[in-house]
Amino acid sequence: MSSQFANLQEYIGSLPANVIQNIYGHPASCLAIFRDLPVLARTIIMRFICLPNSETTGQPQPISQGVVSSWINPSHQNTYKIISRMLVKLGIWNEIGTDWQLDATFRNNLTGAIFGGTTYWLDETDSTAGPSERNVKKLDELNAYSSTRWDCVLQYLVNPDRGQITRDTIDVFVHAKLLRRNEDTSSSSTDPYTITGAGFQFLLMNRRSQVWFFIINSLETRQQRGEDISEHLIFLFQLSFATFGKDYSCEKFSSVKENFLQHLRELGLTWQKTRKIKRYFPTKLAIELASGLSTNGFVDQQYGTDEIQSGFLIVETNYRVYAYTNNDLYLKITALFCKMLYRFPNMSVGLITRQSIRRALSKEISADLILNFLKSHAHPQMRKRLLENKPLIPTTISDQIRLW
Structure with a gap:
């Protein structure tokens, strides 16, 4: 299947440099990516961010590659080389001569996220809002809604002539090669699409991997339409730090971001009573999304019901x-x-x-x-x-x- 990334780092590393820089412009993105890195990478980065900036340039202090290598046990040097390449590909490290330098934007926002001072990740202020739905929507109702919506999307994949999903979602299925045009003119089905082998394999994946795979392909289709996917990725990373059962404001969303919110609503990642009520609830699917892609991708006990x-x-x-x-x-x-x-x-x-x-x-x-x-x-x-x-x-x- 296309867009099959083994983990979150591979997907972020595949993006253009300008998109990555835009993503690092928000503390939620930096912290989400940081917490998904291997332990050794996180340890090295923590040493870097605790160093003072250079007195001459005001930028993060460069450190000799030899010095950084000396921090690592000789038996783990191969792991260090792999991590070094990963951090460079992610744009977290910059190679300056024989030195490593932490990206300034990433450092500043990660520092703010870890040590405080950044409380604007999501609009949590209700003082100017109307009556909140916070006490209306119960946690089990959110879970049931999320599961029902995602199952509805999957059921369309299995039986396209009976499901009801938006054109955007169908386009993502076709882009990901999970659906193809139905060329069987003798079929009694009136739907122009049919599931592919890749679509069947997609159904064997665990739920979190399914959602990630779908979201990545959704971002690819939006990028092809000229949308700034960094804004969408930042929003997804913000949702990963949301409180389950708490509602948030979408009153200040741009039209593009509002459209993306409605797309997530269809997938079961957010719940909103109506579009007129500018409050939404992130579901567990959204909150757990940015914890990384599953490494094996196939059915596991995260999927659903007891009989499954x-x-x-x-x-x-x-x-x-x-x-x-x-x-x-x-x-x-x-x-x-x-x-x-x-x-x-x-x-x-x-x-x-x-x-x-x-x-x-x-x-x-x-x-x-x-x-x-x-x-x-x-x-x-x-x-x-x-x-x-x-x-x-x-x-x-x-x-x-x-x-x-």
Whole structure:
């Protein structure tokens, strides 16, 4: 998939230098990026920011590269070299001759963020605002809203002819190659899009990785339209320091920033009663977003409901698939490669057929992706097969799926 960055540093380092400098113009951005750096990098930066500025230039004090290298244990010199390249790519370090110099803007704003003096990260003043929604929206309601909105976005990806999302969100899916134009004129579907193999792989990722991947592609599409994405990134970093359950003012937002807020609202990252009420609540999806990208990117226990965490799929050697869940999204995903036969409370039954697998393959959903999904969500009863030294998915099933 495009825009697949292993972590937050890789994405920031891929941006143009002027965009990075704009991002460092806000303390929330500097602190968010700083806290996501490796421990050794944070330790070195803390030594730099505690030094006084140069008396001649007034800029951060340059330090000889040899001196900085002497701070590092000889057994960790290779790690230090990797970190040095990372800090240069991020624009945090500048190489001046044989010296390292901390970027002045980054240093000043990080110092302010750590030691105080910067309280304007979000507008928290309610004195001139109307009646606040703060005591109306409960935390569990925010969590439910966030989960519902994101599931709605994912359901469109699985079944484009039945979901309702904005044109902006569809454009992001197409840009990220999660959806493609439906060229099957014989299909009964009236929607011009269909899910791709990359889209199916996207559904296997954990929720935080999904949101980050989507946001990065959203920023890329906005950058192509000529928008200043540094403003959007700063806002995302600000949200990561917001208080869950507290409302904030958006009265002074520019039209571009207001549009981005509504985009986040659609994704479930913010809640706003109506656009006329200039107050919004950040949800946990937004607050936890800037804590970095997941390194493996696939399903983990951050995802959602209990049946998802423990596994809900049983695959039998007669090609029947039993899904012990009421989660509509996961049932729709299962239906991408199964012929669904029955649906009961808490359980649905499907059948893996040649036609259902061929249909999935026509959507670029490979056999390996299907098997990965079945393994990722295998019911605890299925996992007992591993204790008996048996494959998680019966060999007859996995072999036949690959043959089809």
